Amino acid sequence: MRASDAVAVSTVGLRARRLRAALSALGIAIAIAALVAVLGVAESSKAELLAELGEQGNLLTVAAGRTFDGTPTPLPATAPAMIGQIPPVRAVTAVGTVEGVTVRRTAAVPERQTGGITVVAAQPSLVDTLGVTLARGAYLARPALPEVVLGDAAGRILGIGPLDAQTRVYLGGTYFAVVGVLDPVPVAPEIDTAALISFGVADELFRQQGRPTRVYLRVEPDRVADVAAVLAFTAAPEDPRSVEVRRPSDILLARIAAKGAYVGLFLGLGGVALLVAGVGIANIMVISVLERRAEIGLRRALGARRRDVAVQFLLESALLAGAGGVLGVGLGCLATAVAAGLAGNPVAIPPLAPLAGLAAALVAGALAGGYPAVRAARLPPADALRTL
Template sequence: MIAGRAGVDGPRVPSSRMRAADLLPTGTLGLRARRPRALLSALGIAIGIAAIVAVLGVTRSSQAALLEQIDRLGTNLLTVANGKDLGGAETMLPADATRMIRRVEGVTGVAPTAQLLGRNVYRTDRVPSGQTGGLALRACDAALPATLDGHIRQGRFLDAATGAYPVAVLGYEAARTLGITRVDAQTRIWAGGHWFTVAGILDPLTLAPEIDRSALIGFPVAARLLGYEGQPTRLYVRAAQDQVDAVAGLLGATANPAGPETVAVTRPSDALTARVAVAESSAVLFLGLGAIALLVGGIGIGNIMVISVLERRGEIGLRRALGAAPRHVAGQFLTESLTLAAFGGAGGVALGCAVTLALARARGWTVLIPVEALWGGVAVAIVVGALAGLYPALRAARLSPTDALRTA
């Protein structure tokens, strides 16, 4: 649109104006004329934004799942296990360690276990002795499920009666390794050179993976058939939530007063907490990769815009000859770059959300995508588009009408 402008010493001099409503149609003219190239240019931005959104969404969803798991399982479970002396040799817990720990103020439950070394678990007595499958045979008592907050998937757990007979309960992974999917009177395993009837299968125990890969028998039968002498190798201790640190500080000296430094006291939930920190560290790495992809996409847009300026010199020259001001030409090409980036950013946000949703559903997580990632992804894409299109836009604005028409 041409409007009059009063001169200082003469008649009104025509000036050029462009309405804001005309800027978008004019700025997207090149995109509509070259759609495949525009889509490929926007794809570079979309990939970078999708990577960033997906990393933030997957990290937040996995962290929420881990924190929910920690809250559900509790952070008040402690383990007391055999440690090592100054010479590096493994030490044994005293036989009365369980009784002593039960007296500690703040302890709400203790479940002793003993790994029976050299006693392996097999599906039948025909399996070669070297093929152990990494399974262990452990003795325990009826307090184990309550202390670990464990649940029976099939059958029943050991009690005072069955613990005195060749009856076993399998951890979840042990049952899978042995190929046992159901429990009945004919289901047996070969353990420590004796047949044991399988009475039950446990659900997975996140805080006690060693139990998952074990066959559990009672202390009385372990002493009668397998030579167990009464010394536990690992005790699971539940403490009152507000006294966990105090109880942890007392367990070593209580379990073995003669050598508290040889007792290993740990909190299994710390491993889950560490996984949250590892996920955050990994997210920083992947965010860096996403930023690199976004930078490459921005460079691609800048390259396409420079080529577009060169291809459309005739159009630029004609518009300038008809009265378009340099700022109008710059606005046209800057709008084109911003439009490319905005579409790429929106597509990247949608793609990142889809990846997060698919992975979260596959892992059973609650889908959590930070709101900042949604609007921030589009905003970052627009900023990248503005930076990428600034130089081509200024270059187009500096072309004079005569030079542009002569070289077109």
């Protein structure tokens, strides 16, 4: 039997039972769509993280050590200036945690309800050094006035909406005007939960004395390791072991690794869904063989060989799964595009994902149709014709 004839005969059963075929193909389509979407969404998210990693890979932080009760030990006041003297360093900014000071929406809120917000003294260069953008408002333009800029999480915890001249928070016994709210800072999450005030105000009201607890610096990309090796000795030459040098981009690498782990889990769940869909096709094909015993007997009586009958049902199963695979690949790509658009990520679908999805559908269809095809081929023609 020619290949074209085999395909034509195999589609007869699908066309005769269109609703059953459509529902069976839909099961395969959902499984393949899930697999393609998992790969596509993960790749889109990873592309965003990799782009951010490229931008933040030259950022280093120098953090002060902590005492036994968790209180940060301030760095030497000269640390930012000394770090700025290292030749490959492009930009430096310092922040200092103001201990014992809380920020609340109003004075009526109990002092113990801080919401986990910390008060941090910050320099004007923070925005440029970290590459921070403001969701609304402006940064600390008047460092001598009681003004505060809130991190993304801090703004949400305090319920800060649109900013105006009356938007204030109660900080350390004084009402501060809220002049800005920052966008999230993935490489410096401590900024998200911070209320930023100027060092001048912190020194005047809370006796901060200009002592930083953390220094952020940008260096030349190819000199990051060299600078990291000397930072502790430069920041605190008398006690370099009390200083922690970190590379915030390691957070992004950890997130990329975590996403890879979740991709494996979801692919496993998608594989289970594909297995269930394949069992459904096998069940439908067995029922089809039982319903078409007369057709099988008549074909055998007219000269069809066993392998012709087997090929007919095997192709029917593969075509059914292939149609579901094509639909599933389309749905998976669409879901990836929608998810990436909602998350603000670039659409990045691995080139092999659609091909792998279609191949998986065809393999599942072939395996599902194997037993029904063999059963149909072994059906004695005389027994099959008795159903006429």
